[in-house]
Amino acid sequence: QITLKESGPTLVKPTQTLTLTCTFSGFSVNSSGVGVGWIRQPPGKALEWLALIYWNNYKRYSPSLKSRLSITEDTSNDQVVLTMANMDPVDTATYYCAHSSDILTGYFDFWGQGTLVTVSS
Amino acid sequence: SYVLTQPPSLSVAPGQTARITCGGYKIGIKSVHWYQQKPGQAPVLVVYYDTDRPSGIPERFSGSNSGNTATLAISRVEAGDEADYYCQVWGVSSDHEGVFGGGTKLTVL
Numbered sequence: 193q194i195t196l197k198e199s200g201p202t203l204v205k206p207t208q209t210l211t212l213t214c215t216f217s218g219f220s221v222n223s224s225g226v227g228v229g230w231i232r233q234p235p236g237k238a239l240e241w242l243a244l245i246y247w248n249n250y251k252r253y254s255p256s257l258k259s260r261l262s263i264t265e266d267t268s269n270d271q272v273v274l275t276m277a278n279m280d281p282v283d284t285a286t287y288y289c290a291h292s293s294d295i296l297t298g299y300f301d302f303w304g305q306g307t308l309v310t311v312s313s
Numbered sequence: 314s315y316v317l318t319q320p321p322s323l324s325v326a327p328g329q330t331a332r333i334t335c336g337g338y339k340i341g342i343k344s345v346h347w348y349q350q351k352p353g354q355a356p357v358l359v360v361y362y363d364t365d366r367p368s369g370i371p372e373r374f375s376g377s378n379s380g381n382t383a384t385l386a387i388s389r390v391e392a393g394d395e396a397d398y399y400c401q402v403w404g405v406s407s408d409h410e411g412v413f414g415g416g417t418k419l420t421v422l
Contacts (some may be wrong), residue, residue, distance in 0.1 A: 229411070231356075237400050239348075239356065241411035252410050255314060293356055297344040298403035298411050301367060303355040 194218035196228070196304035198291050203310050210276045210309060214289030221265050221272065222247055227292035228272040229300060230263065232285040240285075245272060246295050281311045317400055317414035324420045325390045333417045335383040335400030343402045345383040347376060350416075351396045359398075360385060387419075395421045 200212035212230070219226055229244035243253045243263040255259050265267045272289060286308045290300035319337040325331040329386055335345060345363050348356035358367050360376040363383065386395045400414040 204351070231413075238416045239350075239401075239413040241401070243411055244411065245401040254410055262345075289412065294361075296403075297346070299344075299358060299361040299401065300348075301358050301361070306355055 194291055194302040196302060198287060198289050198304045198307040200287075200307060200309065201236065202308060203312065204238065204279050205313050206280055206311060208279050209233070210274075210279050211281070212274045212276075212287055212309075213287075214274070214304060215270045215273070216270055216289075219269070219291065220270070221245075222267055225293060225295060227298070229290050229292055229298070230274045231288045231290060231300070232283075233288070233306075234282075236283040236286075242287075243274060244292060244298060246292075250295065259273060279311045283309070284311045285309060299307060315402070315412050317402065317412060318398060319398075319414040319417045321415070322418045322420065324422055326388075326422045327390055327392065329390055330392050331387040331394070331419055333385045333387075333398050333400075333419065335385070336381055337402065340381055340383050340402065341379045342411060343378075345376065345378050346401045347374075347385045348399045348401065349394075349396045350399065356399065360365075384420050390419075390421055392421050395419055
């Protein structure tokens with residue numbers, strides 16, 4: 193079965209760069225049609241779409257955060273990495289990674305449990 | 314940027330039908346997906362491609378999409394359906410990014 197799990201720091205300081213790793217099993221990011229995305233959710237607020245990478249290295253980013261985000265894949269370790277530069281307290285949120293089966297419509301059919309990242313000095 | 318508008322809250326009695334709307338400009342020409350999120354849990358996909366259900370999702374969950382409004386309907390509402398519900402679309406601009414609605418808190422009376 194497909195599983196995903198996020199890992200990374202729970203606390204970062206303002207202006208630092210956040211690096212989150214999504215480790216998955218049950219699929220290969222090299223498989224045609226497969227993608228992994230990142231979504232975040234500030235405490236008590238709505239989901240926010242961040243970035244997505246597909247098997248063919250097709251990458252997409254939220255326009256409002258594009259300058260700060262980078263998404264890459266490590267196929268040898270079955271991982272996808274998200275980096276977000278210049279962190280601010282407003283970036284405090286639970287960050288989820290999720291599996292996507294459809295490059296045309298980008299729905300997420302499997303999700304990780306999420307990891308809470310707090311930005312504070 | 315493309316905006317998806319959902320009512321913040323909806324209350325329904327058990328056994329009734331809940332209809333959660335998601336408004337967006339010409340959303341009817343896009344594929345809409347719906348997620349259910351219970352407190353402290355990750356979201357779960359309940360409807361994709363406007364009307365399709367993943368395996369394991371009850372037939373009580375159904376979707377429709379036309380014009381400027383997509384709708385998630387939950388028939389014979391149960392206490393266990395109480396959750397936040399989010400709509401999502403893809404490819405909303407030349408950047409082909411995704412976007413979520415603001416979410417609707419469904420309360421079962």
